[in-house]
Amino acid sequence: MADTRTETSLQAGLKKSTFQLFLATGAWVGSTALMSFGPSRFWDFDTTVTFLAIAANLIAGGFMLHSFFRHLKNMDELQRQTHLEAMALTLGITMVLTVTYGALPQANLLTSAQPANVLFVIGISYILSVITLWLRRTSE
Secondary structure (H helix, E strand, O other), rough: OOOOOOOOHHHHHHHHHHHHHHHHHHHHHHHHHHHHHHHHHHOOOOOOHHHHHHHHHHHHHHHHHHHHHHHOOOOOOHHHHHHHHHHHHHHHHHHHHHHHHHOOOOOOOOOOOOOHHHHHHHHHHHHHHHHHHHHHHHOO
């Protein structure tokens, strides 16, 4: 009788890629914070250090994207399909809401639009899309 506690190679690969994605995302978030707050708090707006922080952020972002694509490849077909559809929904939602949000200052309904606010739309719509699609698929 087979041991049900042993991981399949798919599960092991997904677990490993999830951890790598977690580390890469953490590095990107940390480098984003350093790039954003470092010039005023740590190095008194030194241009060279600021450019190095920007370069580190771009490199960390590249590693995060690479980790995410490796993570997608380690998913089974249902998981991958769910995430790809969630990304498509997120893109559409973000486009529609970003255009509307960007028009609010011209309509004098907002003093200025902050591009970083769009990240909240992206994050929330992606998480909700994955959860909704996954629950719909697994309850059938």
